[in-house]
Amino acid sequence: MNPAIFDEMIATRRRLHRHPEEGWTEFETTWLVAQRLKALGYERVLTGTDVVKPEAVMGRDPKLVDAAIERAVAQGVPREFIEAIEGYTGCVAILETGRPGPVVALRFDMDALRIEEADGPEHAPAREGFRSEYPGLMHACGHDAHTAVGLAVARWVIENRDTLCGTVKLCFQPAEEGVRGAWPMVQRGLFDDVDYVLASHCGGKAGPGEIALVHKGVLASTKFDIRFTGTPSHAGNQPHRGRSALMAACATAMMLTGIPRHGEGISRVAVGRLEAGEGRNITPVHAYMQIEVRGETSEVNEFMCENVERIVKANALAYDVQSSIERVGDATTLPRCPDMIEALREVAQGIEGLAILDLEAPAGSEDFTWMAKRVVERGGQCAFFRWGCRHNGHHKFHFDLQDTESMPTAYKMFTGYVAKMNGTH
Numbered sequence: 001m002n003p004a005i006f007d008e009m010i011a012t013r014r015r016l017h018r019h020p021e022e023g024w025t026e027f028e029t030t031w032l033v034a035q036r037l038k039a040l041g042y043e044r045v046l047t048g049t050d051v052v053k054p055e056a057v058m059g060r061d062p063k064l065v066d067a068a069i070e071r072a073v074a075q076g077v078p079r080e081f082i083e084a085i086e087g088y089t090g091c092v093a094i095l096e097t098g099r100p101g102p103v104v105a106l107r108f109d110m111d112a113l114r115i116e117e118a119d120g121p122e123h124a125p126a127r128e129g130f131r132s133e134y135p136g137l138m139h140a141c142g143h144d145a146h147t148a149v150g151l152a153v154a155r156w157v158i159e160n161r162d163t164l165c166g167t168v169k170l171c172f173q174p175a176e177e178g179v180r181g182a183w184p185m186v187q188r189g190l191f192d193d194v195d196y197v198l199a200s201h202c203g204g205k206a207g208p209g210e211i212a213l214v215h216k217g218v219l220a221s222t223k224f225d226i227r228f229t230g231t232p233s234h235a236g237n238q239p240h241r242g243r244s245a246l247m248a249a250c251a252t253a254m255m256l257t258g259i260p261r262h263g264e265g266i267s268r269v270a271v272g273r274l275e276a277g278e279g280r281n282i283t284p285v286h287a288y289m290q291i292e293v294r295g296e297t298s299e300v301n302e303f304m305c306e307n308v309e310r311i312v313k314a315n316a317l318a319y320d321v322q323s324s325i326e327r328v329g330d331a332t333t334l335p336r337c338p339d340m341i342e343a344l345r346e347v348a349q350g351i352e353g354l355a356i357l358d359l360e361a362p363a364g365s366e367d368f369t370w371m372a373k374r375v376v377e378r379g380g381q382c383a384f385f386r387w388g389c390r391h392n393g394h395h396k397f398h399f400d401l402q403d404t405e406s407m408p409t410a411y412k413m414f415t416g417y418v419a420k421m422n423g424t425h
């Protein structure tokens, strides 16, 4: 790989790593991406509400967004830019070569997680001076690297535009965590004309020197926020007058894990967070839960969702409290396109020293699946691959990916695929 692009890619990843931004708050990141794409010479760089349809957005907390805007402005992001994007993150660059050929879209996600990053000398970002500067936030899933790879690929595409045909779309997605950002991009119509859509993720079951082609196992998933509202009372004098939101939430947590297994595919349910109550001697008025379900097929996932909704309603009735349930994230399964997987295999075979794995076992979820589904529904194809590293566990405080060793593989896969599909040869 071109050493200048390599150096820039690693520097970009480390810069993004120092300023992690969680889903729907990627203002510094979107600004950096948009500026870089314009500087490269992309004439069509779309941002904000030209990229995501606000009406289709889920799981966006205005308080978090407002705080992040102030932080981004303090870091030098112009307020006019925030106004131009109407407070919505995300960026897409489109290169139309003017020569007939396929429309190829590449997806790169940008968001970070609520995790306090490790601070010991055994953790490379701490040791080498690019640990997160934002307390409680960390790129613990490698999306900083995904974004930096995307910008490196964007540079390669521009530098090689005279050898390309068709159209290349570089899609920088907000809010992949919690599977929130892809759906409103699809609803904006960005994938309606796409023939091939490709995305990747670092790590997972792929180790150093390995690449994994994903055949199946990406689970459909839905994320819910649940609230119960009870009636307060003095716990000593008038316990009979109170209605406990806490007890309704606890019963719900226990019952959710008892949803029957489904005969037609694996399922998952997780209660990740439960906060309830006001004080020791007050019947608890408020309870809040964050939960998620998953399914091997969208039917199995929907079965899980229906059970969640029924259990919440039934417990509200049983404990005589009010309930509300909100879908804050959604992803489907990955359509399987064998021809595109084989095309990717050929690209991987051309990369020296790379071992190729084929994945079929159940793994995590990805909202890239909405982009994939839209493209496949309209006669196109999709694929998803993993590029390996020693990651120490995704979403953990000591997650790392050995950027200088692992990221070139991702870069070579994406540029190799574009050369294969859009090359004029």
Ligand SMILES: [Zn+2]
Binding pocket: 141, 142, 143, 201
């Ligand atoms: Zn991730």
